[in-house]
Amino acid sequence: MKTGSLLFAVATMLVLGACGPVDAPENDVIAEELGERTAELHTCTNSCSSTGGSPISCTGNACSSASDYVVCDGRYTYCQPPNPSGCGNYGMRCPGGSTIWCPSYTQTCSDWTSCSIRCDDVEIRCPMPAGELCPF
Structure with a gap:
């Protein structure tokens, strides 16, 4: 019985050794399988020259800019026209x-x-x- 067990153990080790090590998956593959994604943050700015107001900006995973607004991750920020008299005297x-x-x-x-x-x-x-x- 001992000889049979020894023979089985040796055969198993040879089979496992012949397969070699299994390469680990890349980090990106693991993240995608887990539903995770990495993204860079982007910043969009607008000088607001079309309205004469102060510059605006936003930061997000996705952003864009138009003549009178910026949008980051679906959130809009609009240029404000300057208040000619300001509110310093208010x-x-x-x-x-x-x-x-x-x-x-x-x-x-x-x-x-x-x-x-x-x-x-x-x-x-x-x-x-x-x-x-x-x-x-």
Whole structure:
């Protein structure tokens, strides 16, 4: 019985040895089989010369640019026309007597409540005395 087992073990080793090592698949093949892909990020810019606004850019796996926008991964960013007067002089007289102003670089501005203004989508509130609420 021992001779038979020994003979079987030797034959098995010879067969396995004859096959040789199996090459490992390339990393790209493994990634594709797992549904993974590697991609470079790209950046697209637009000078916005067609609108006279400030330059814009975006970064993504895929991007493109047209005369008045950029698009990255399906997300559009449009050129904004410059505000001729800007919003640096935009302010509000507060209920307590003080005044609040948008910063000089602000491009979009509006009244937000009766005691706050909105400057480039940032709310600036009037200072209120302790215990008092904005009447809206």
